[in-house]
Amino acid sequence: MTEPAPEGAPGPTKPSRDNGIGGIPQWAVVAVAVIVLLIAGYVLLRMLSTEDVRVDGLPSHPVRAEATADGSIQIRSEGGGSTVLLDGKPVPTTPQDGAVAVHAPAVPDGSHVLEVVTPRAISWLGSASTTQEFTVDSAPPELQVEDSLRPEKLGEPVTVTGKAAGADQVTVAGEPVRPGPDGAFSAVVDRPEREVQVVATDLAGNRAERTMTVHIKHPGMRAVHMTGLAWTSDSLREPVLELARQGRIDTVELDIKDESGEIPYDSALPEANRIGAVKNYYDAREALDQLHGMGVRVVGRLVAFKDPVLGEASWREGHRERVVQTADGQPWSSGYGDFAFTNFADPAVRQYNIDLAAEAASLGFDDVLYDYVRRPDGGIEKMRFAGLRTTPEQGIADFLRDTQTAVRSKGALLGASVFGIAVDRPTQIAQDIPRMAKYVDYIAPMVYPSHWGPGEFGVDDPNTQPYEIVQRSLAEFAKAVEGTDVQIIPWLQDFSLGASYGPAEVGAQIKAAQDDGMPSYLLWAPNCRYHGEALAPQQP
Template identity: 85%
Template sequence: MTDPAPEGPSGTTKTSRGNGFGGVPQWAVVAVATIVLLIAGYFVLRMLSTEDVRVDGLPSHPVRSEATSDGSIQIRSETTASTQILLDGRPVPTSEQGGALAVHAPSTSDGTHVLEVVTPRAVSWLGSSSTTQEFTVDSAAPELQVEDSLRPNELGEPVTVHGKATGADEVTVAGKAVKPGPDGAFSAVVDKPEREVQVVATDLAGNRAERTMTVHIKHPGMRAVHMTGLAWTSDTLREPVLEMARQGRIDTVELDIKDESGEIPYGSAVPEANRIGAVKNYYDAREAIDQLHGMGVRVVGRLVAFKDPVLGEASWREGHPERVVQTSGGQPWSSGYGDFAFTNFADPAVQKYNIDIAAEAASLGFDDILYDYVRRPDGGIEKMRFPGLTTTPETGIANFLRESQTAVRSQGALLGASVFGIAVDRPTQIAQDIPQMAKYVDYIAPMVYPSHWGPGEFGVADPNTAPYDIVRRSLDKFAQAVAGTDVQIIPWLQDFSLGASYGPAEVGAQIDAARDGGMPSYLLWAPNCRYHGEALVPQKP
């Protein structure tokens, strides 16, 4: 018989709760068991789960083919040392870089690929797990379409570049970013175009397409006569030229800014020119320019480039023989021009000297800079040395003009190059390749003097007595040489007697020949700076 249950204070009967294990409350037992199960579950999940893997350097957009070989794709995991990398199912070489595995697979082909990262599980007998990531390789550059040339009406005038860049994400025009439309079309205004405008199209993968647009300025034309620096200081020689300008017979005067003797006849401030004694101060350039501009006359500065005995002799005597054209024996080239006469067009110091003078003259207000003697000496090239020349002489001359045009244009002037008549079909004889040179000047000025052609040239038996025929036929060849470009031909014509007497009729015949060939502009050359003005037809401004 059992004892009755004890009564409570109010007379009710007490019931006893379970004590669990060893007197521990049942709820505590349940709580502990739950925690144990959670911990155990965590470790089981850790054993079964994939390692924490991170892939860097593989964006969602397409990448270039070298992205899989240059180490830019890097894998990070907790077990880097035992991680295996597969590309399209094949193992690829890797290297450890800062705790990561850098991928060095061979460049992949265009298209979709799979990168797989295989990592061991925490417990070896559970095997490994893998993480995959698809990506696209695109090595094709955008298709960029622009014109070859830009044609502002005047120097410094803004130009608008129109084009299409199919497949591009971004386009830059002269360094300015432009967003192409859905069809790739774009346009951009270049406020102050230089000699060239670069257009670059880039896609998301980083592929680039580049085009260079040449800025061609249409020369306003000229009817010019040449004057030396000393001739300009002579009232007897200067006044007839000014009178021709007043009568509308000429609209341009060409003045020497460095002549065949290497002298600079105006007060140049170029340090090297002053140091070697080239500056002579025969005339005031600023005063002459102001006077002629005040009459509505353009002013062209003639710069004799590489026939420069002043710079040549100074260079040789100061221990810079590389600045002088040399014989095969290492002596200064002469060949009838005089000692140290020809400086080396391939030498950077010689180039800089001439470009500095050209840029200074342009900054003073000369409308054009017209190079003369922008060539090598005539004669057998096998007997000459041009220290530092790494290309053909023709390309070396063209590259010099390229550098010059940028400097001259930046100062607001146009650039021309005087060339031998024979250069049109014999470019290697003096290193004047007309199509190459035409890329980097605003006009070519061929010296098609009738007296300088040999018998039979261009089918003319005696060119010196047939000024119309020889000028017309030779200029036709020059027109063919620059066909397809915006470069103008402005010929030098003869106003002197050499082997035949030349007067107004002969001068006029040459002018007519040039005009009939579509070249109304010209420059007249007379060594004594005395011109047959009556051969020139007055024109109203």
């Protein structure tokens, strides 16, 4: 039995619910301890772990081999001082915008490992590494398309079909097309240019490109040539119109720039008017409307590089580079006259002719047919062509390529008149037939019997054997353009030079061309008078 405490003595102490320190509640002590432990743990983890590392430029899909060398792979880490290894070997890096860019040598196709070794915050704890696997693929997609497109008419839509195995995207004439699972694709080009570009790209960025040439099948022609002045003469123009009414011809060729450098129609080209080339002998709009109204096609003859008007103006104004020169810097003449030949390699000369061709196409000429699209004949070692950076043959072909693009865009076709000897002697006048055939819609060889020497193609006297020389020479031209879509439309002779030519001789040449599978032709008569009886009427 416990005795009661004396009066005034303190009573028994009750157990305290607060076991804290210095009056701080226990729960607060515990909370602080937890926070300290968390901070300590975080610091310890930071010391034991690598710095934050980010690798940019390595997507999950394959990359090209150049990706390891061009700096597109970049490493970003907070601490810096990282070492980069590629397949276990150190690679060079350079600072770039707060990161380091990798400049390793290009690596072969296949799987690779990029490793970033970063020192820990405390040196005695060593370093840590971050790795990323990636695949290199430098093989372009396998792109398969035809070489050519063959619409029936100029300006008609074309359908491009093909297969691009391994491609992620295909573009046709600049427009994207999504290939199917097997890479097959199809696209319609509403208004194709002279060429249609097809590009296939895979996820790595590898490209495969193909250029498809648009070849237009020429509708054919049975044509006669008329100079600008001849067209203004009733006595010369009316017989030609009558040939058209009778169905003996279906095309008239009119000069738009002749060998004198004159432009006989009312051209609006500023440069042509400035140098005095425009003569306004005939109204182009009126002539085109009349002939088209009769259902007759119109071809514009454009003499390109034999141009005394442009040549003399260029020389006089200090642009001597625009004229073909002799080795001692004088204008090349060689029987053609002073300043006769302009320089086909000069950009201004080329553009002048291209602008005339484009204007004629805009006016409504159905074709533009170049003449004198060549260098002067003679020893090339004695000539100088300022600015020529390639062979003369390639320079002429490049000029045709540029013209065809301009002419096609205006709705016309392009042809090139060539010497007969060009078929087997391309360097004599810079007319390489297979090369030129890539950039024109037809080749018009001048196979006039009077222009061949004895024994050519096994013909003893070509001028008195019109059938034989035309048939054999055109057969060689057919071989020269095999594998292309270009047509051969020959110039035939309707004039007498060394031998008398009449309906029989003209008819023999036409038959020779037909026997070679060439039903089209152009007749040349310097006086613009033609033997219509040699031309068989054809029903529309």
